[in-house]
Amino acid sequence: MSTTNGALGVTPPISTSESNDREKEVTTTLMEELRRQGTFETEEEAKTREIVLGRLAAVVKKFVRRVSLANGMSEAAANAAGGKIFTFGSYRLGVHGPGSDIDTLCVVPKHVTREDFFDVLEEMLKETEGVTEVSGVPEAYVPIIKTKINGIPIDLTMARLALSSIPDDLSLQDDNLLRNLDERCVRSLNGSRVTDEILRLVPNVTVFRDSLRCIKLWAQRRAIYSNVNGFLGGVAWAMLVARICQLYPNAIAGAIVSRFFIIMYQWSWPQPVLLKQIEEGPLPVRVWNPKLYPADRAHRMPIITPAYPSMCATHNVTASTQMIMTEEFKKGSEIVDKVIVGTAEWSELFAKHDFFHKHRYYLQVIASTGNSDLQIKWSGTVESRIRQLVMKLEYVESLILAHPFIKGFEQVSHCISSEEVRAVAQGEVSEAVSKRRKEDIEGKEGASTVYSTTFYIGLLIEPKLPGSSGPRKLDISYPTTEFTKLVKMWEKYDEAKMGIIVRHIKSTALPDYVYDEGERQPRSAQKRVKSGKGSDKSNGTSPDMPNKKRRASNSLSESTSTMPLPMQPFKKAAVSSPTGAIVAATDTSSNGIYSSSIKDPSHIKSPHLPLGENVAVATSVAPVAP
Known part of the structure; x- marks a missing residue:
């Protein structure tokens, strides 16, 4: 984005034309919608x-x-x-x-x-x-x-x-x-x-701000605004909008937003760009100069900061998050096209994401402690490593996409027994625990408060092949085991005070707190597993969770076939839990579609080609074979 030959950017403007009357009209309606959406403070x-x-x-x-x-x-x-x-x-x-x-x-x-x-x-x-x-x-x-x-x-x-x-x-x-x-x-x-x-390099600061306000709101609503989770952060979105403003210096906000989606969809398309094309000169839709920054070829969506020392603001982008953003750029482009011709409203662009309706299977990553201040640091440490888990999942056979959600869900649970503490740390919060208040446990022996933060990753699995029989198997034991090892390498990790667990659940078992009021669709009828002898209804175990212990087996096929597909609880660690301390074992064994063996990482095949050419999920168009 350095100035060359009087142009604000590495290439001259695409067009210096003024916006037409229709673009002025949609700009007015855009600003009205942004005010209705509450994006401006008083x-x-x-x-x-x-x-x-x-x-x-x-x-x-x-x-x-x-x-x-x-x-x-x-x-x-x-x-x-x-x-x-x-x-x-x-x-x-x-x-x-x-x-x-x-x-x-x-x-x-x-x-x-x-x-x-x-x-x-x-x-x-x-x-x-x-x-x-x-x-x-x-x-x-x-x-x-x-x-x-x-x-x-x-x-x-x-x-x-x-x-x-x-x-x-x-x-x-x-x-x-x-x-x-x-x-x-x-x-x-x-x-x-x-x-x-950025402010110095945009041709019109007011147009830039109005356009960026729109794009930020859209990215937040579509759950793709998070640098730490492999999407784009605030500075990256700002540089993208600034670049479009440079390419159309005399356009107003409505026109900038329209061109933004068209160009970003082209730019983020995960097809390899020939090295010869890059070296012959910067493409007009690129926001970096590959001649000045040859290392950018190692990044999926390189966006280089304009101030010295220049850095890549998007080094966290993974194959999965790139495809997700590409899909959102495409959807946004289609909606804005309709807005321009008058067949859609701006409000459609800001529709809430469908993350918790989109996938059938999810991973829950639960970080827990017994102290609120410690929880901030521990959950932040775990969140910063989620991207590494996504990258490892991308190399699992039969898994097309690992889709991380952009934030964690925090809960404070007041427990009266070590069993409840252990259950909460594993994501099993009973109705009794969820309704209990702090004053209800004051003075009670063995009572403690659990602070937990739960992160979600949606899993898109390859469809079952025609004619195939038997349950599908997806081995995620290696990436989840490596992930838990990674977070425990934190220099301040204390096993006696911090818990980390990864488990899979079906969409029907997602907790109510991930939905807005009235958003959740009615649950389909689920078979309840009858409690076995000695089961304790107050131990924090969800009623949808069978209480029978897993039968030990050395046979993969036997251990898989004896487990119901949804919601088998993970093994609980037989460890002490002192007051205020959380100890949760991470059990990476899985049931139903998951096998319990650990795969040799050298045998794991990626569903993606090296440069992310697998675009079927993002665009519904199969890549052309070379």
Whole structure:
């Protein structure tokens, strides 16, 4: 997106024509729909944000002053040390909505360390009036403090410059500021520098903001807005919209959105692009320059940040998430085409996703602890590894697609026995537990609270071949075993306090909390398995879950045939669970369509060709054989 020959981007505009009357009409209706959808905050909320940022700026200056004095600096030098905050992300771009967080960068002089940031500033925030939910994550890829000030969520990062003081008029545009900085500081600075460059490189900021607000809402509603889960994050969506604005510099929002879907569908189509075509020159729909960034060929949907040092904002995209986004671009393009000709409304573009209606089988990944603060860090660690599980699942035979959902579902369960604790940690929350309140367990011996976060991955399995007989088998034991090993490698993992379990369920067994009120379709009649002798109805086991233990068997066919297809409970670990501690065993054996053997990874075949040519799921069009 660097400027060349007066053009804003690596290629000249596709068209400099003004928008026509119809595009002006649909732009008006688009803005009306965005207001109906509640994407704009009120004037009062906007003022509250300004007040909050002012308070935060004052706290940062006090923080730098306190650290300066502790380092033996004079009163005058400590006062002059400064300290400044910069906003970036959706707030800086001007496309934030009600309740959205503010991405904030804290810039400090060279004598203030990252340890000071988490030891001193974090404590100062906890002591500040109106500040709640302060939680530092120093080990994150971009170290961060998450907090709320007057109800406004703040994500605070830090950059330590090689300067003795931070002046109030400091600008981050100068590349020389990056000299002699560690990688974490460079990454922290990059967020603010990229945001400013995007705003500098768009031909019309108002058109860009209106268009991006539309695309953000669409991506959120369609559940493809999540960098950590392999989709696109906020900065990637912003760069895509900025690029379309560059290609059509005189178009207004309605026209930009229409062209966005057409071009993005072409661009994301997972067909290999011939190396010769890339080297002959940048294609007009590409947002990066392959001559400048030859390493981009290793990424599936490379989108390169415009500020130095340039980075790929989409390195998390997997084969599965690429196909899912391609499908959504296609659907969006079809809807917008109808809007332009007057046969559809903008509201259809923002229809809610159908993730929990789309698949027959799902994986549940459940992270649990007995402490709310610890749960934030543990669930965040597990979520950051979900993409690795998706990538491993993509190499399983008979599995076409592994579709991760973009967020986890949090639950707080108050348990009165170790059996209930263990059941909750495995995703089995009984009606009695779900209705129990905190005060109901106070003072009771053996009672404890379980904090759990559940993530979902939809599984699309190859259809049964004509003429084949017997149950289908899908071996996911290897990827799930490797995934649990991966999350347990976290340096702060404590088996006595943290639980992780992966299990499969059918769509009919999905919990009610994943649906909006009235959204869930009536469940089909399910056969109930009668409780065996000694079963305990209050142990947290779902009534749809058979209570019989699995019969030990060395025969794969025998162990599979004796299990009903849906909802066989996983084995429970016979471990102690002290008050406030959660211990859940991860059982990667599976039933019904899943076999229980661990496959040699060298024998696992991918349903995708190396460059993701398998597009049948995304487009209903089989790839052409070479």
